[in-house]
Structures are given as C-alpha cells and as structure tokens.
Amino acid sequence: MNISTYCFTATALTLTTFAANAKINVTDDISLSGFGSTSITQSDNATPLYVNREITDDTCYDCDTTFGLQGDIRFNDSFNASVQIVKRPQDEWSSPELEWAYLGYNVSDFNLKVGRLRLPLFLSSEYYYVGQAYTSARPPQEVYNSILGITSYDGISGTWDIEINDESYLTLTPYVGVESKGEVNIRTTNYDFDIEKTFGFHSEVSGFDYRVMFNYAHFKYAVDVTLPGIPTQQYPADNINIYTVGLEKSWDKLMLTTEVLVDTMHFNWYSSLAYNMDKFTPYVTYAESHHNQKNNSLLFGVRYDLTTTISLNAEWKYTDANSGDNGELIADPVDGDLDAQLYTVMVNFIF
Incomplete structure (x- = not known):
C-alpha cells in the first residue's frame, strides 16, 4: 500500500496529487518511500498543550518533527509485504517506532493482512503521520489525540471491497489483535498499557466526491502509572468500547470534513471546511471535547502547495477549557489560565 495512494482529500479538492514518482523504485517489485514534517510553533500559555507534543509559550522547533520510511515488496500478484518506521513527535531520533509491518494476501476483492497494523479508527488513520496527505498542519487533536497516540495493533484484518454501483464502493474490515504493549508519557507521568484484547469492525462507503466511515473498536487493557518518587500504581484490567464516525464531502473546490x-x-x-484556490487552500475547523476533557477550539489556517510533494501550513488556533477542566492543556495551569492561542508554521514533504 503506497503512501501516494492515500490522499483522497487532496485529490477531491485538487490540492496536492501525490506524484507518481513520490517513491524510489529499487526494482520492479520493491519500492521505498518516505515522508516528514517539521514546524515552528508557540502557544501563549506556559502550560503544555497536547499529549506527545507539549507545546508551551517557548518557541518550539521540534514539537511536531516527524520522519518516516516505508518499504513495499510485491512477491507476486497475490502476496505483498510492507514495513513502515516512523520517528513520531514524541520519539528520539535514535528510537523510532515500528508503525506497521505486515504480510498481505490479495485474491479477487478480498485483502488479508497479518502483522503490525494501523488502527483504523479515523478518516486519516492510514496516513496519520503523513502530514502532506491532509489539509491542516495536524489532524484535529480533540479527536485524533483522544486515545493518547496509540495508533497500531498486532493482529490480523480482512478487507472486502464491494462495488455498489459504477460510482460507489463499500469496504468492510473486521480486525482482531493479540496482546500488545503501549507506553505514553505525559509530562513526568509514565503510563504503561498492557492491551490484552483488541477487536473491531471498520466500514466505509465512498464515491467520487464523498466518503463515509464508521468504526467500532473494543479494547481490554490494564495500565501501570509511574510518577517520580512514587511506587508504580497498578490498575486492574478494564474494557473500553470506542465508536467513531467520519464524513468527507466535496463540492467542486469546497470540502467538508467532520x-x-x-x-x-x-x-x-470536529467539523472543518476547506476551499481550494490553485496552490492555496484556506480552512477553518471548530472542535469540542466533552466528558473527561471539556474543551472547545477554533482554528484558521492556510495551506500552500510549493510542489506536488512539498507543502506549507500557517495556522492560528484558539482553545478554551471553559468548564474549568484542563481541556487540551495536559497539566494543571501554571497561572490558572485555561485558554491558549497556538501559532504554527509547518512544512510537510513526501518522496
């Protein structure tokens, strides 16, 4: 599965069509591709924003830095393999993450994958770290960061592609995961997840100018919490069911995503509108979080496509935890200030 095939949004809006040569063909059956993002970003609040990024009022040059390499091998018409390694924003360059590594089997309209796979929770899950593949600098954090940056599972999935008519397709993907580990650091607190069980069902209906997605995922997990100077606290296993729904719809140069x-x-x-004007695409996003993390935000931005493989984003975002909860601030406010303005200039590229 090549990175260059993931850009539904950009194709529908004629934003940035990934170039056919946005990869290196080692042989006819082996290819190497890559992607990356980096930014200059700053908030007007000293309290860090966003798990895995921790943006404060100090200008940050590496809070979003991402770099990934993907290798694809086609053994024959049925068997293929893919490996993707990513230095995520929270990773050191010396310790990137194996995001996926799977063996695939294709027959007729059915595709089977076994190995480490991407969790298909969101519209942009498959290309979550490929900043060039979506309009904004980051996927809306209120939704995409709600699972603390856990983006993959070890297991098996099967996908059926069903043609509804000449213009519409239905995709059905059940998936099951085996026991796996996960780790999230929030400031000085470390969370070690033991994910004992994963299973779910992903479905999608798509056509020329729209895409509708529904996903259900069930996890059974236990977590150990470690704070400096305090013995690790072990919490018993718990279950969680996650439901996600997504819609993309375009009208000529206008795109709605929610x-x-x-x-x-x-x-x-969240809900976002983007309007393409040749190389420029201004966009606006409004988002809300409820229950455990109450927050609302408004974002204005513009994307500029330098080439088919390089883009720039400039964004301003206002976020407000008006309920008295911390919202998108990931620690108790330093001065009691629960709102923040976030400024971002980002560059994305693929090859």
Whole structure:
C-alpha cells in the first residue's frame, strides 16, 4: 500500500496529487518511500498543550518533527509485504517506532493482512503521520489525540471491497489483535498499557466526491502509572468500547470534513471546511471535547502547495477549557489560565 495512494482529500479538492514518482523504485517489485514534517510553533500559555507534543509559550522547533520510511515488496500478484518506521513527535531520533509491518494476501476483492497494523479508527488513520496527505498542519487533536497516540495493533484484518454501483464502493474490515504493549508519557507521568484484547469492525462507503466511515473498536487493557518518587500504581484490567464516525464531502473546490468519537470517557467531534484556490487552500475547523476533557477550539489556517510533494501550513488556533477542566492543556495551569492561542508554521514533504 503506497503512501501516494492515500490522499483522497487532496485529490477531491485538487490540492496536492501525490506524484507518481513520490517513491524510489529499487526494482520492479520493491519500492521505498518516505515522508516528514517539521514546524515552528508557540502557544501563549506556559502550560503544555497536547499529549506527545507539549507545546508551551517557548518557541518550539521540534514539537511536531516527524520522519518516516516505508518499504513495499510485491512477491507476486497475490502476496505483498510492507514495513513502515516512523520517528513520531514524541520519539528520539535514535528510537523510532515500528508503525506497521505486515504480510498481505490479495485474491479477487478480498485483502488479508497479518502483522503490525494501523488502527483504523479515523478518516486519516492510514496516513496519520503523513502530514502532506491532509489539509491542516495536524489532524484535529480533540479527536485524533483522544486515545493518547496509540495508533497500531498486532493482529490480523480482512478487507472486502464491494462495488455498489459504477460510482460507489463499500469496504468492510473486521480486525482482531493479540496482546500488545503501549507506553505514553505525559509530562513526568509514565503510563504503561498492557492491551490484552483488541477487536473491531471498520466500514466505509465512498464515491467520487464523498466518503463515509464508521468504526467500532473494543479494547481490554490494564495500565501501570509511574510518577517520580512514587511506587508504580497498578490498575486492574478494564474494557473500553470506542465508536467513531467520519464524513468527507466535496463540492467542486469546497470540502467538508467532520468526525465524532464516543466512548465512556469522551464525546469529541470536529467539523472543518476547506476551499481550494490553485496552490492555496484556506480552512477553518471548530472542535469540542466533552466528558473527561471539556474543551472547545477554533482554528484558521492556510495551506500552500510549493510542489506536488512539498507543502506549507500557517495556522492560528484558539482553545478554551471553559468548564474549568484542563481541556487540551495536559497539566494543571501554571497561572490558572485555561485558554491558549497556538501559532504554527509547518512544512510537510513526501518522496
């Protein structure tokens, strides 16, 4: 599965069509591709914003830095393999993450994958770290960051592609995961997740100018919490069911994107409008978080496509935890200030 095939939004809006040569063909059956993002960003609040990024009022040059390499091998018409390694924003350059590594089998309209796979929770899950593939600098954090940056699972999935008519397709993907580990650091607190069980069902209906997605995922997990100077606290296993719904719809140069995530801890959603004007695409996004993390935000931005493989984003975002909760601030406010303005200039590229 090549990175260059992931850009539904950009194709529908004629934003940035990934170039056919946005990869290196080692042989006829082996290819190497890559992607990256980096930014200059700053908030007007000293309290860090966003898990895995921790943006403060100090100008940050590496809070969003991402770099990934992907290798694809086609053994024959049926068997293929893919590996993707990513230095995520929270990773050191010396310790990137194996985001996926799977063996695939294709027959007729059915595709089977076994290995480490991407969790298909969101519209942009498959290309979550490929900043060039979506309009804004980051996917809306109220939804995409609600699961603390856990983006993959170890297991198996099967996908059926069903042609509804000449213009519409239905995709059905059940998936099951085996026991796996996950780790999230929030400031000085470390969370070690033991994910004992994963299973879910992803479905999608798509056509020339629209895409509708529904996903259900169930996780059974236990977590150990470690704070400096305090013995590790072990919490018993718990279950969570996550439901997500997404919609993309274009009208010529105008694109609407909206997604909702619901579980026992969240009711989060966003809606975004983007309008393409040749190389420029201005966009606006409004988002809300409810239940455990109450927050609302408004974002204005513009994307500029330098080439088919390089883009720039400039954004301003206002976020407000008006309920008295911390919202998108990931620690208790330093001065009691629960709102923040976030400024971002980002560059994205693929090859």
